[in-house]
Amino acid sequence: MMFNPVLLTTKTRQICEVGRFLFERGWCPATSGNYSCRLNKELIAITVSGHPKDELTQEDVIVMNMMGNILESTKKPSSETPLHILLYQMDDNIEAVLHTHSVNATVLSRLYAQQLKLKLENYEVLKAFHRITTHDTQEIVPIFLCLL
Ligand SMILES: [Zn+2]
Structure with missing residues (x-):
């Protein structure tokens, strides 16, 4: 193409x-x-x-x-x-x-690698995500292990 x-x-x-x-x-x-x-x-x-x-x-x-x-x-x-x-x-x-x-994301992904996810809950900054309008919520961030 x-x-x-x-x-x-x-x-x-x-x-x-x-x-x-x-x-x-x-x-x-x-x-x-x-x-x-x-x-x-x-x-x-x-x-x-x-x-x-x-x-x-x-x-x-x-x-x-x-x-x-x-x-x-x-x-x-x-x-x-x-x-x-x-x-x-x-x-x-x-x-x-x-x-x-980023160093922060790398450290977090290593700390939570066993769970394969990171739960973000009751953070004001969650409102940065599309459709979230309150801190009174939770989001699950999946963690992918790249074994190349
Ligand atoms: Zn990478």
Whole structure:
């Protein structure tokens, strides 16, 4: 399937910008984290493996199809590409996946790995989630173990 090169340029710039934004906040230290966005029903643009996210350029974002095949690049995609593709396949409304590795999230996921979930309850910040209007609620955050 073909893709619009102007759309690819726009999406790639956005991925590079969000990479710098997330890196500056310490949410993807060293070369951690990976980002992608949907180009169309069959293609995504995704960051390459092992690159600092504050130094991303257009050459560090490659095009892949939903089968995990790379289009027009010799670079290696993120090792967590299957997670991105799975999410796009599960929900047509997903337009981007921003996978970070903040220290806080990493520590929490290790502490709660056995339970495979983290329960957030009675926190004011829960209202940041879509459709939640009160702190008097709970949300379950699933924890996925990536054994690559
Ligand atoms: Zn990861």
